[in-house]
Amino acid sequence: xxxxxxxxxxxxxxxxxxxxxxxxxxxxxxxxxxxxxxxxxxxxxxxxxxxxxxxxxxxxxxxxxxxxxxxxxxxxxxxxxxxxxxxxxxxxxxxxxxxxxxxxxxxxxx
Amino acid sequence: xxxxxxxxxxxxxxxxxxxxxxxxxxxxxxxxxxxxxxxxxxxxxxxxxxxxxxxxxxxxxxxxxxxxxxxxxxxxxxxxxxxxxxxxxxxxxxxxxxxxxxxxxxxxxxxxxxx
Numbered sequence: 116x117x118x119x120x121x122x123x124x125x126x127x128x129x130x131x132x133x134x135x136x137x138x139x140x141x142x143x144x145x146x147x148x149x150x151x152x153x154x155x156x157x158x159x160x161x162x163x164x165x166x167x168x169x170x171x172x173x174x175x176x177x178x179x180x181x182x183x184x185x186x187x188x189x190x191x192x193x194x195x196x197x198x199x200x201x202x203x204x205x206x207x208x209x210x211x212x213x214x215x216x217x218x219x220x221x222x223x224x225x
Numbered sequence: 226x227x228x229x230x231x232x233x234x235x236x237x238x239x240x241x242x243x244x245x246x247x248x249x250x251x252x253x254x255x256x257x258x259x260x261x262x263x264x265x266x267x268x269x270x271x272x273x274x275x276x277x278x279x280x281x282x283x284x285x286x287x288x289x290x291x292x293x294x295x296x297x298x299x300x301x302x303x304x305x306x307x308x309x310x311x312x313x314x315x316x317x318x319x320x321x322x323x324x325x326x327x328x329x330x331x332x333x334x335x336x337x338x339x340x
Binding site for chain 1: 256258260262267268269270273280281283314316318320323327328329330331333334336
């Protein structure tokens, strides 16, 4: 099956800093989504972005499908941005399941 | 924004007991899923369901698990005889269609603790 690798595994920032999270995947995809898992365990949908660039407030994401990676940018980070960020992909050639990466644990300190 | 809702939010059960986790997918969605996340690990696919039958399942989804859509709104996951290793967060998800252009929406999860 498809492999999804996220980096870095852990990231600690001071409030106000910017960051870039990366997701590499091993095969062509129909679907790529970024999620934020908050401290209560809820998975919050951030972006549906199989290709191109999207922005939502302080967050933006870019997927370069031909090179099989996606980037999530967080600008002017806040303590409420803390949590785990997951990238998940749906393979082009199999079913409709999402395969998740291991996640990036982000801690934003005041 | 429409939501996927799950109940219960947390359940504690004794090993060997049956558990049913309930989900109400978004109303015009046709594809339904269960995923699970063991504490500290990544989210793993369990099963997908379309047109009143299982369309795909993972190796985790063995004979102890079953899914059902008993009416037009609910989607349930049953674990027949729970084991300690079934302790996890279980997420229900749904989407309107399959393939490109169709976001998968997740519920808030049901924490299952098996003691």
